[in-house]
Amino acid sequence: MSLLHLVIILPFMFAVVSPFLHKMAQRIHTGWLILPASVFMFIYFLGRLPQVQDGERVTSSVPWIPSLGVDFTVYLDGLGLLFALLITGIGSLVILYSIFYMNKTKEAIGMFYLYLLLFMGAMLGVVLSDNLIVLYGFWELTSISSFLLIAFWYQREKSRYGALKSMLITVFGGLAMLGGFVMLYLMTGTFSIREIIGNAASMTDHSLFVPAMLLVLLGAFTKSAQFPFHIWLPDAMEAPTPVSAYLHSATMVKAGLYLVARFSPVFAGEAGWFWLVSATGIVTLTYGSYRALKQTDLKSMLAFSTISQLGLIMSLLGLGSAAAVYSGTSESLFYVKATMAGIFHLINHAVFKGALFMVAGIVDHETGTRDIRKLGGLMSVMPVTFSIAVIGTFSMAGLPPFNGFLSKEMFFTAVLNIMEMDVFHMQFLGVIFPVIAWVASIFTFVYSMLLLFKTFTGKKQFEKLEKKPHEAPLGMLLPPVVLASLAVVFGLFPNLLSYTLIEPAMAAIHPTMLLPGQQFDAAIHIWHGWTTEIFMTIGVIAFGVVLFKLHHRLKVLNQPLFSGMTLNKTYDGGLSMLDRGAKGLTDRYMTGSIRHYLIYIFIFLIVSIAVTMGSSANIRFDFSAFAPMSLYEAVIIFALIVPVIAVPFARSRMMAIILTGTAGYMVTLFFVIFRAPDLALTQMIVETVSVTLFLLCFYHLPKLKKEIVALRFKLSNFIIALGVGVVMTLIALSASSSRSFESISKFFIEESYNLAGGKNIVNVILVDFRGFDTMLEIVVLGIASYGIYALIRLKLPGEQESAGAGYWESGSKLPINGIKSNDVILQTISKVVIFIILTFSLYLFFSGHHEPGGGFIGALMTAAAFVLLAMAFGIKTIREVIPIDFRRVSAAGILVALLTGIGSFVFDAPFLSHAFGYFPLPLLGQTELATALLFDLGVYLTVVGITMTIILAIGRDN
Missing domain, CATH: 1.20.120 (Four Helix Bundle (Hemerythrin (Met), subunit A))
Incomplete structure (x- = not known):
């Protein structure tokens, strides 16, 4: 990573710490601590003047998604340097001005500088990026950060209105611009602006040339407030004056001008x-x-x-x-x-x-x-x-x-x-x-x-x-x-x-x-x-x-020339019409019934997949290569089908839970006989935790009423369930029968250890080959757990917040200890078994790179131990024995996983690249160590935090 990359990243680094600097620096204005960073960047770019003036170009690239041609490539030429000097030079003056303009005691100064530095870094990214996708990312970040700055005084309705208006218009243009960028890629096969400029002569006759030009211009016109997209700029004046002096005169509104200037060699x-x-x-x-x-x-x-x-x-x-x-x-x-x-x-x-x-x-x-x-x-x-x-x-x-x-x-x-x-x-x-x-x-x-x-x-x-x-x-x-x-x-x-x-x-x-040998006559008289x-x-x-x-x-x-229809009234009317139309459409299908929502989803699934399979000539069913069914498989299938069929006929929730759990454990047996220990362990622990969650949820539900259900209700459920089952079965059979490509499993078998240093192929795929997928999955799971927690803590209008609010509030109808067993045998055994389970979970975590296990399985096993503790001694006991906010544990896990991925940049490697080797350790001797273990630790912490957040939230004391 070059110094130019670090200069672009520097505002983001200061943005992250600015709220903390504000809290620590009570006696001085936070701007005094931020100003040196901006001045340093201005001096850095000023020092590049002689180099660029002599015709040299500063360029550097960091791989990001090489397979898609997306790299964080920065390119400093005369145009980029001009804008970089404006961004950092005027930015420094604006920060100095803000120190005396913004009241540090009455204003959220830490957040103000966070937004301002976020915008500064985004603008530098826009004018110095050579990759279209990276440029687009920074482009939209300028819209988001400007939205936050315009709405800084969010208590004012006009500030909120102006912020939303600016974001809607500029993001609309940004999305159009992205479409133009994709078309440029389709014409040239590259996202590099320099390479696109080099291929400009061969693009003019392409059918996508004019549409790409129009979409790029739409992005430029909306950002630079050109007629008729200018209407957002006057309303953006509700921002603090330092923001107006920076964004709306010197930098953000100039981004569209930069775009037109940068792409002039292509379209001029x-x-x-x-x-x-x-x-x-x-x-x-x-x-x-x-x-x-x-x-x-x-x-x-x-x-x-x-x-x-x-x-x-x-x-x-x-x-x-x-x-x-x-x-x-x-x-x-x-x-x-x-x-x-x-x-x-x-x-x-x-x-x-x-x-x-x-x-x-x-x-x-x-x-x-x-x-x-x-x-x-x-x-x-x-x-x-x-x-x-x-x-x-x-x-x-x-x-x-x-x-x-x-x-x-x-x-x-x-x-x-x-x-x-x-x-x-x-x-x-x-x-x-x-x-x-x-x-x-x-x-x-x-x-x-x-x-x-x-x-x-x-x-x-x-x-x-x-x-x-x-x-x-x-x-x-x-x-x-x-x-x-x-x-x-x-x-x-x-x-x-x-x-x-x-x-x-x-x-x-x-x-x-x-x-050749000619130069522009740039003299001004x-x-x-x-x-x-x-x-x-x-x-x-x-x-x-x-x-x-x-x-x-x-x-x-x-x-005013026109007192009736104006552009602003057109915008307001169009937005209102969209709101009304969206509400009317949403009210038609958002009935509040979960059953209706599932019907929509399953019908769409059945129809879309059935139509696709029926219209595709590549879908075929060939059973000749299938292995014969053994006696064990037949018995397990029978044992699986019976509880599944029995679930709809169960007369109590407890029986339905038992039957569902039975079906899940039968699937675990399938993984065992098919020699997939990782999947078997995962399925078994997930099923155990799921059954516990079902019990906790159903414990809080009112008593099940036996009502006569209409035949039509049952018949529609049966048809949808049968349709989903048939479609998914056909997908499984066709996937096994009509493979168009050679299985990738051979690559993983041969290269898992050579490239990732792991013999457990499943875990290596999760933490290395598809590590980015895993990181996104744990982020989604973390968001879901916070959503569940928020829903459970939600207080409807008129409800009173009970005293001692936390994970578990008092003053409820349930006993203060919540769900608690009075079984002395269970409590005695649990004291020993819990430590055995925790020890086994740590073994699974550390052995997962070569043997069955890994961070996900180890985390679920740890959560299972906590679940056992809750079942034996009550939810309140966990809070007393383990005084941890598991939401922070999941957040720490996501942060560890993210930092592990970012750490690869230090070694000029793509995001989430891992390394392994042998190192002499005390007592252990020559030991193999892999950085993937750090990523797996992030997964472990995240899953433990997510699981326990959900369990403790559902099983709280009220």
């Missing part, structure tokens, strides 16, 4: 890509800037301005993709200027918008409101904040000498250049882009001036404020001061970025644009003479000043 040059990206961007730019004029809340205004600026960058990436038509020629450099403008404005926007969001947070923090109708005259009491706001708003408006002016001029140049294109039939439609860009820039100028002057100048209205306004503390001012300073520096010295960040990023987006762009800027200022002065008089700029 296609007319559909050009029109969709550039047109969606220009529409979003205009709509967002127009809507920003109508806002009265500072963060809402910044939210729509963010939508607008994201549309600007998206349109530039789309316009720049036209350069692919001239790939390899000198003309391509003329059109690729649009991409350069997009990259430059992406940096500029992150800088000035991050500063403005922090300014909004300062105003809210120091005045108690963000409503510009109540603000005004703050310049005199908040001079530093006002200065930052001047730089940020002037840069956003595109005024010199700030960085936003330069990128806006480059934007005008790009839309003017598009008019001269002779591809994509641009001669007529290309004129639209400069006109729309100019109008949107006027709106941008107006809302920037409104934000600045309505807040800081004009009449003082301090009596309307919740707090007496004053300047923010130095720690809260320092981060926006840094960002504002960068806006000035990048405006006066833009070439600090030209060949350090912009040129390497352009090389990553357009890798085939250049001829402050003055180009009296060009068309300058006159467009003068026009923007002139018309902008007029609109700013007349803003309060023009209804079209202050009132």
Whole structure:
């Protein structure tokens, strides 16, 4: 594992410990302990600048699922480095800002930094992953972590609404994007982004090319809040301001832009890509800037301005993709200027918008409101904040000498250049882009001036404020001061970025644009003479000043255009309709009857399997290779059938349990005569524990009433039971008769010891070859046990929680000791037998790698000993003798199993890879040791914890 991998993992490591750091560090803000990690990551990426600038690429790979082509491969090029610096650099400033913004005594600071670091790590994973599946995993993790951050103040209904809205829309886009990734894999046979880019030329004629492009764009548009998917971003402003400054101006909303830029080498040059990206961007730019004029809340205004600026960058990436038509020629450099403008404005926007969001947070923090109708005259009491706001708003408006002016001029140049294109039939439609860009820039100028002057100048209205306004503390001012300073520096010295960040990023987006020995002209000049762009800027200022002065008089700029159907109402109505439809459909089949649910499941099983078997030509039944039935087998079959048939006719629950147990023990005999000791041991212990669970459950049920059951009821049960039995029998017979492939058992017999160091094939499969399956199974079992515990502890409305609540509550109708035997003989024998069983369970655990046994069987045997203890002395005795919370035991087991799997990464091996060897031990001499034993220990602890959690919960004292 490389250092680059560790840098990506570092935020997750700090995220795990941040709640504990908050508890331990009572005197200092947790952010001070988190900040060094973020600064370290920024310095690390800053140190990679010379390397990437020289054309080198940092790459490293850790195997994950090699058989599916899914590896954790990281790739650092110019584009990835640009985003990594934004994520860690602005992230560091946001953490510093949060230290002074978030109240450490009133807020859940530990959880706040957990979510923030989780998001930071996820974003780094998105921009540095070379594998599509890994990228998708991190992509969805950004949606989940942003959901948690937006809903941080979950007591507010608007926070919950905004969080859910953002997650639904972005996850919808993410799922669509995943479909596009799968199509790219089907076209190229690889999940590697670099290899897909290398095969781009051979993909354009494939039938899946356009659908893949559309799905990838859907993911990008939803994440970057492009029209009409932008509606989640304004509602996300309910998040704390540090979250808005980080996620919704500099990082998360830029993920869609990153996706478009990263996949431009694959799709650029296609007319559909050009029109969709550039047109969606220009529409979003205009709509967002127009809507920003109508806002009265500072963060809402910044939210729509963010939508607008994201549309600007998206349109530039789309316009720049036209350069692919001239790939390899000198003309391509003329059109690729649009991409350069997009990259430059992406940096500029992150800088000035991050500063403005922090300014909004300062105003809210120091005045108690963000409503510009109540603000005004703050310049005199908040001079530093006002200065930052001047730089940020002037840069956003595109005024010199700030960085936003330069990128806006480059934007005008790009839309003017598009008019001269002779591809994509641009001669007529290309004129639209400069006109729309100019109008949107006027709106941008107006809302920037409104934000600045309505807040800081004009009449003082301090009596309307919740707090007496004053300047923010130095720690809260320092981060926006840094960002504002960068806006000035990048405006006066833009070439600090030209060949350090912009040129390497352009090389990553357009890798085939250049001829041999050629390079991009990434130089940025402050003055180009009296060009068309300058006159467009003068026009923007002139018309902008007029609109700013007349803003309060023009209804079209202050009132909604549509009071009826809007995109937000469409979203709310659609969600409500889905809720009603889902409830109506669910109510039809969720009747509350377990019998009905089982009928649905079994009928679906019977029909689906029967139809599949009947329509498949490969299903056949050949009994010629079957061995003849022996007398022992015939006797056991008869002994098995009799209790199974007798169960429906049993007149008491006790008899039904006995008959069911008898059938289970007969199956155990089958495993014995078929020489499967592991299965026999497992079946025997499972049957013993199951019978105990049945007894505990039935003990709490009311007395069985003898009622006359309708014939129709019995007949339907009989038909379904017969159908399931017939179908499963046919499956077993066909599986034995129509094998299309050679049995894999030969491989396990030959390689179990060579590859895994174990002679017990069954246990080796469980802990090594199929260890991932086993780990997921114990996780599922653990969740099930917690679910059972929660259901039993559930208190319905009106019920009172009894005193001394725990596993076993008092005040019930049952005796305080619960289920308890008064058999002195049983109690005396149990004292000896329990230790024998526990000793045998440990033997099964340690011998399982070579002999019958293993962690699962040993755990069940241990649980059986505890069950015997409970039956002899009562449930309460277990609590007194073994004062352990078995839920924590199962959690510890899952953690041990997981850490064992993760440990293989240290040795550059795939997840859950095991090793074995011989080592000299005291007294024991040369002894074979296998890391699989550690994984088996996790299984052992989990199964013991799960089994006892269920038994103790069901058999509690009430």
